[in-house]
Amino acid sequence: MLATLAAFFIIALIVAIALLLLMSVVVVPQSDVYVIEKLGKYNRTLFSGLHFRVPLIERIAYKQTLRIKELDLMVATKTKDNVFVQVPVNVQYFVNENEADVRNSVYRLSNPENQMRSYIQQNIVGSLSKLDLDEAYGSLHQVGIALQGELTEKIGEYGYVIKDTNVIDVEPAPEVKDAMNQVNASERKRQAQILAAEGNKAAAILEAEAERDSRRLRGEGIAQEGDEIAKGMKERIDKLRDAGLSAEAAVEWLKFNDGIAVYTALAASNNAKVIMMDNNLATNRPMTSEDITRSIIQADEVQNPARSVVAD
Numbered sequence: 001m002l003a004t005l006a007a008f009f010i011i012a013l014i015v016a017i018a019l020l021l022l023m024s025v026v027v028v029p030q031s032d033v034y035v036i037e038k039l040g041k042y043n044r045t046l047f048s049g050l051h052f053r054v055p056l057i058e059r060i061a062y063k064q065t066l067r068i069k070e071l072d073l074m075v076a077t078k079t080k081d082n083v084f085v086q087v088p089v090n091v092q093y094f095v096n097e098n099e100a101d102v103r104n105s106v107y108r109l110s111n112p113e114n115q116m117r118s119y120i121q122q123n124i125v126g127s128l129s130k131l132d133l134d135e136a137y138g139s140l141h142q143v144g145i146a147l148q149g150e151l152t153e154k155i156g157e158y159g160y161v162i163k164d165t166n167v168i169d170v171e172p173a174p175e176v177k178d179a180m181n182q183v184n185a186s187e188r189k190r191q192a193q194i195l196a197a198e199g200n201k202a203a204a205i206l207e208a209e210a211e212r213d214s215r216r217l218r219g220e221g222i223a224q225e226g227d228e229i230a231k232g233m234k235e236r237i238d239k240l241r242d243a244g245l246s247a248e249a250a251v252e253w254l255k256f257n258d259g260i261a262v263y264t265a266l267a268a269s270n271n272a273k274v275i276m277m278d279n280n281l282a283t284n285r286p287m288t289s290e291d292i293t294r295s296i297i298q299a300d301e302v303q304n305p306a307r308s309v310v311a312d
Contacts, residue, residue, distance in 0.1 A: 023055040033095075033102050035062040042107070045099045062106040068094045068163060071113055075124040081132045086171040087124050091116060091151065092163040101159030109158040119154050123147045124167070136170045143167045 027050055028034050034046040038058045053059075071091040078084050093116070095105045109115060127143045128136050136143075148165035155162060 020055045024052050026051040026053055026060065031066045033064050033066060033097075034060050035064065035102065035106055037061040042103060045102050047097075064095055064102055064106055066095055066097050068092050071116055073117055073120060075121055077125045077128050079128050079131055079133045079136055083133045083172050085128070085133070085136070085173075087128065088168040088171070089120055089124065089147070090164075090166040090168060091120065092165075093151075093155070093160050094163060096159055096161050103159070104157070105159035109160075112155065112158065112160060115158075116151060116155060119151055120147065123150050128170075133170070133172065140167045140170065 026034065026046060028046050028048045030048045032048065034051075036043045036046060036053060036058050038054075042061075043058060069092070071093065073089055075087040075089055076084070077087060093112075095102060105112070124143070124147065127139075127146060131139055144165050144167040147167065148162055151162045151165060
């Protein structure tokens, strides 16, 4: 009987020692730290790896992660021009990997997320209340930088590092968005009308300049044609004078010759062949080439009044 009790006691003692040995071993995972208290008081910080503690006297009081955490929240505020907006904010933070900062993170700040929410709310409200809505859209990056600086100053003393702070957007109420879209659409339409008007104006200017250049070139062509006709007439008169005719006789000959050419052209055309003669010729005065030419010109004016107007 005594032997049985002794054996039982020895087995129990061995089991107890084994349990105490197991309880003394502490394995800290990567990116975590354990805070050890001894009889209720801070003793030391254990970083990743294998450690030992005194069972029943030392205990793991806190397990703190060193991994980056994210805090997302929506801040409601009002801009300088009295527009109510929602501002989504994202904050990335972590505990600094040293014993003092780990100790501060677990003992000095019971709820870091709530504390950061309070600081973020105050900072965003204070920043956007000084800006109009349009200014707020263009200042998101600067607002984020200012927020990160303030959080680093306020939370840094508790062992936390603010890695990044993003003020993502400014979201006004739906009715404000609709009004802004209408204003933007009106402005785009106005700009399009201005561009179209400027385009039409430019086209009209180009058309007017083209017409002006065309008329100038046409006038130069007519002038050059007249010069060539006059030059040719002078050469023909000079040749006739060289042949022994007087200037007056040469002119009369050219009139008669040109009149014959006109008669020939009229005879070859498909138009009417009626020639209106000057009634002043109903005299005994013989018809000259000038009379014939004038009659032909009058006939042409009757049949082609538009050309007569242009010729005048």
